Amino acid sequence: MDRYQAMTTFLRVVDTGSFSAAARQLNVGQPAISKTIAQLENVLQVSLLTRSTHGLSPTEAGQRYYERARVAIQEADEAELAARGAGSGLRGRLRVSAATTFARLHVVPYLPRFLSEHPELDIDVILDDRTIDLVAEGVDLSLRMGSLADSTALARKLATGRRSVLATPRYLAHAGEPRAPSDLAGHEAVVYTQQANIWSFTRDGTEVSVAVHGRVRLSAAEGLRAAVLADMGLTIASDWMFAEEIANGAVQRILTNWHLPKIDLWAVFPTGRMVTAKARQFATFVEAIMAEGSEWHSGQE
Known part of the structure; x- marks a missing residue:
C-alpha cells in the first residue's frame, strides 16, 4: 500500500463525505477508493469512517488521523514545491474560509485568474459569516474583517477599508438627508446585528x-444589502459591500465630512501548523485584488 496515496485518498473521502465523490475527484473507480480505505484501516487496526444518513x-480515531495526515500531506507538498523551485505552480487542495458577501463580491469573481496560474490546484471556499475553528475545519486560510478576537492568532493584514x-x-x-450625525437619531436605520447600534x-x-x-435588524451582510437596496433605511457599512452601487449612483455616501472607524481585512492562518505556500500565495493574491479597488488601502499603511 502506498502510504502517501492512502492518506490523500482518506483526506479526499472526508472532505467530500463519500467514496463516490472522492472517486470522481481522484479520477478512479469507487471500488479502488473502498479498497484503499479498507487497507488503511487494516494497517492502522482502527475504524476510520462511520456511515450515517448524511x-x-x-x-474519533479517524478525525485524529485526518488532522495529522493533512499536516503530513501539506509538509510533503511544501518539500516538493521547494525542490521544484519557487517559480513552479501550486498543487493539491487549498481550503479558504470567508464571509459570504465579501467572498461573493470580491474573491470568487477573481478565482479563475488564480486557478489559471496554478492548474494543478483545487480550492474549497467555505462561505460563513461566523468565525470558525480553522483547525477543526481543516482550513488553510481565513479572510476576516475587523478586530481579531484572538490576539495570538497568526495573521497578516491585507488591506484597510473605509466605512460610510x-x-x-x-x-x-x-426621509431627507442627514446633515450632522445627530440627525441620524431621527432616521430609520438598517442595523447589522454583529455591530453595535x-x-x-x-x-x-x-x-x-x-444611538440609532x-x-x-439583520444577522448577515446579504440581508443588510437587500434591505438598503429596498429603500428601507440607511446603514453603516464598509464601502466594499456596496462598491458597484456607489459607483453607479444606486447608493450614496452621507455625512462624508465626518469619519468612521476603518475596518481591516486579515488573512488568518491556523495556529500550531506551518503556513503552507498555497496559503501564503493566496493571501498575496487577495492583497493584490484589494489594491485594485478604490475602497481599500494597503494593509501595510
Missing part, C-alpha cells in the same frame, strides 16, 4: 456618538 464522517453611512437616493428623497464619528479631533434605531 454520508460518511470520520470516527449609506442610503439609496429614493430613501433620502423620502451606537455609531461613532470623528472630525477635527471631535468625537460624536449617536431601526425596525429591521
Whole structure:
C-alpha cells in the first residue's frame, strides 16, 4: 500500500463525505477508493469512517488521523514545491474560509485568474459569516474583517477599508438627508446585528456618538444589502459591500465630512501548523485584488 496515496485518498473521502465523490475527484473507480480505505484501516487496526444518513464522517480515531495526515500531506507538498523551485505552480487542495458577501463580491469573481496560474490546484471556499475553528475545519486560510478576537492568532493584514453611512437616493428623497450625525437619531436605520447600534464619528479631533434605531435588524451582510437596496433605511457599512452601487449612483455616501472607524481585512492562518505556500500565495493574491479597488488601502499603511 502506498502510504502517501492512502492518506490523500482518506483526506479526499472526508472532505467530500463519500467514496463516490472522492472517486470522481481522484479520477478512479469507487471500488479502488473502498479498497484503499479498507487497507488503511487494516494497517492502522482502527475504524476510520462511520456511515450515517448524511454520508460518511470520520470516527474519533479517524478525525485524529485526518488532522495529522493533512499536516503530513501539506509538509510533503511544501518539500516538493521547494525542490521544484519557487517559480513552479501550486498543487493539491487549498481550503479558504470567508464571509459570504465579501467572498461573493470580491474573491470568487477573481478565482479563475488564480486557478489559471496554478492548474494543478483545487480550492474549497467555505462561505460563513461566523468565525470558525480553522483547525477543526481543516482550513488553510481565513479572510476576516475587523478586530481579531484572538490576539495570538497568526495573521497578516491585507488591506484597510473605509466605512460610510449609506442610503439609496429614493430613501433620502423620502426621509431627507442627514446633515450632522445627530440627525441620524431621527432616521430609520438598517442595523447589522454583529455591530453595535451606537455609531461613532470623528472630525477635527471631535468625537460624536449617536444611538440609532431601526425596525429591521439583520444577522448577515446579504440581508443588510437587500434591505438598503429596498429603500428601507440607511446603514453603516464598509464601502466594499456596496462598491458597484456607489459607483453607479444606486447608493450614496452621507455625512462624508465626518469619519468612521476603518475596518481591516486579515488573512488568518491556523495556529500550531506551518503556513503552507498555497496559503501564503493566496493571501498575496487577495492583497493584490484589494489594491485594485478604490475602497481599500494597503494593509501595510
